[in-house]
Amino acid sequence: MRLSLLDRSRTRAGEPDSAALRHTVERAQRAEELGYHRFWVAEHHAVPGIASGSPAVLMAAVAAATSRIRVGSGGIMLPNHQPMVVAEQVGVLAALHPGRIDVGVGRSLGFTAPVRHALRTDGADTFREDLDELRAYLDxxxxxxxxxxxxxxxxxxxxxxxxxxxxxxxxxxxxxxGGPVLDDTPAGAAALADYRDRAGDRACIVVSLDVLVGDPELALPEAWALAAARSTGEFPPLEPPDPDRPLSTRQRTTMEGAPRRTIVGDQETVATRLDALLTRTGADELLVSSSTFDRAALAESDARLAALLS
Incomplete structure (x- = not known):
């Protein structure tokens, strides 16, 4: 089972955005030392809780600071870019770091109308056409x-x-x-089966979710950020866990539901839940997207997870 990391460059309360980007590069260096297969970065625009808006630039920084681990995007959002420009960016990275570059692409638009206007996206769904075009440039x-x-x-x-x-x-x-497709439901199983039927012997499934090895409280900062976003419409920086934080009914419901798609706990708990997930989905690779406020605890979780799946 290949093990990889997706780091979204999560910002933290009381710190500048630049600290999140430096931490992403440092985390990639540790991931390489721990034997992770890939290290991917994200694309989000005008989100207070995420500093990564330019995956190609951040990929270049990560690749330059490492020497063996594969570096990629999770992902570049095609509606925001011309396929040829993406191909050129990927080509430069692949030329400078041969055999180490991946490109993951998605179809998400900006979260709000002002962001979509700033990105000059018109909302038209041309993902299939853009994907075909990008692949043609790459091959x-x-x-x-x-x-x-x-x-x-x-x-x-x-x-x-x-x-x-x-x-x-x-x-x-x-x-x-990730998300609902990974739930143990007939709909999730049917979606994955349909993909395999269509892809045939070229099928390859990478499952992505939050996995933290350690105290369950490590999951609270992300859960709170999600609850806050559902209330305010703005995804905030990570804050220290506070089990006694006053919550509205809606926020409490969100926080109670958040752990359902997060695997957190001691090594035995994590191993048991991961085994069930990977067996059910038939995944070829695990792409861990977790974060928490405490950077030292996150580094320890990364190390314990690598040891667990080595």
Missing amino acids: GTAPVTARPRLDAPVPLFVLATGKGLAVAGDLGLPVVV
């Missing part, structure tokens, strides 16, 4: 040649839910799945 079959030309293929992944799974399956591309 050298497009009418225009993106430079630099790739010396070797760059793995292309689709961050997929619902319709995206079918698109990835039809194109025979690997998928990164």
